[in-house]
Amino acid sequence: MQDTLRITEVFYSLQGETRTAGLPTVFVRLTGCPLRCQYCDSAYAFSNGTVRTLDDILEQVAGYRPRYVCVTGGEPLAQPNAIPLLERLCDAGYEVSLETSGALDVSAVDPRVSRVVDLKTPGSKEAHRNRYENIELLTRNDQVKFVICSREDYDWAVSKLIQYGLDRRAGEVLFSPSHHDLNARDLADWVVADNLPVRLQLQLHKYLWNDEPGR
Ligand SMILES: C[S@@+](CC[C@H](N)C(=O)[O-])C[C@H]1O[C@@H](n2cnc3c(N)ncnc32)[C@H](O)[C@@H]1O
Ligand SMILES: Nc1nc2[nH]cc(C(=O)O)c2c(=O)[nH]1
Numbered sequence: 001m002q003d004t005l006r007i008t009e010v011f012y013s014l015q016g017e018t019r020t021a022g023l024p025t026v027f028v029r030l031t032g033c034p035l036r037c038q039y040c041d042s043a044y045a046f047s048n049g050t051v052r053t054l055d056d057i058l059e060q061v062a063g064y065r066p067r068y069v070c071v072t073g074g075e076p077l078a079q080p081n082a083i084p085l086l087e088r089l090c091d092a093g094y095e096v097s098l099e100t101s102g103a104l105d106v107s108a109v110d111p112r113v114s115r116v117v118d119l120k121t122p123g124s125k126e127a128h129r130n131r132y133e134n135i136e137l138l139t140r141n142d143q144v145k146f147v148i149c150s151r152e153d154y155d156w157a158v159s160k161l162i163q164y165g166l167d168r169r170a171g172e173v174l175f176s177p178s179h180h181d182l183n184a185r186d187l188a189d190w191v192v193a194d195n196l197p198v199r200l201q202l203q204l205h206k207y208l209w210n211d212e213p214g215r
């Protein structure tokens with residue numbers, strides 16, 4: 001029996017988020033998630049999907065001849081074979097990123113991967129799932145993200161930024177407005193007013209293609 005993963009989609013688009021926003025990227029979206037964030041824009045990946053071998057996934061990715069590959073979901077780390085997938089993508093020479101909820105242990109992820117760890121805010125309704133031990137593991141190759149739903153979430157994110165010195169641990173600290181919950185302009189004004197060492201991140205793909213799956 002070959003190594004397999006349950007996959008919702010593999011597609012080539014522009015990265016809409018993180019430090020590589022705007023760069024052509026292949027997305028591998030793994031099926032299933034143990035969380036239920038209030039705002040989740042990828043709920044279509046909670047179930048169904050197709051069981052595929054790692055060889056088959058690697059072959060489709062190679063067909064796009066990408067430089068960047070982003071493994072997302074659902075929650076990628078909920079499937080043990082996400083770990084060998086990430087390793088094999090790195091071995092193939094891609095610049096690999098992993099979008100993860102921060103609720104699962106990130107220690108086994110290949111160090112060549114940029115781990116994008118989302119610290120779930122109170123507004124997500126899943127903040128109790130945050131695994132704070134992950135923060136100790138972060139390096140400058142990793143990124144921390146807060147998806148902010150309200151002024152209360154913003155104040156909470158600032159307190160975590162300061163408490164854990166996140167801007168010194170991770171290469172990027174990303175503040176992203178929760179789409180539909182918070183006006184990006186309000187978040188931008190707060191970041192400037194407080195002179196924060198964070199990057200405002202807008203989800204570029206939603207401006208370009210609205211909320212279509214596969215973009
Ligand atoms: C769909 S999740 C998949 C990976 C992983 N489950 C996680 O939560 O990081 C990818 C990223 O999209 C973010 N996201 C989901 N819905 C969003 C929304 N409505 N507005 C802004 N970001 C959102 C998540 O918080 C996460 O950082
Ligand atoms: N274009 C595009 N960029 C993305 N970056 C992270 C995504 C995700 O759903 O995790 C995503 C996505 O769904 N589309």
Ligand code: SF4
Nearest residue numbers: 033035037040074101
């Ligand atoms: S952890 Fe990620 S995929 Fe799961 S519900 Fe939250 S945003 Fe959606």
Ligand SMILES: [Mg+2]
Nearest residue numbers: 041042072205
């Ligand atoms: Mg998405």
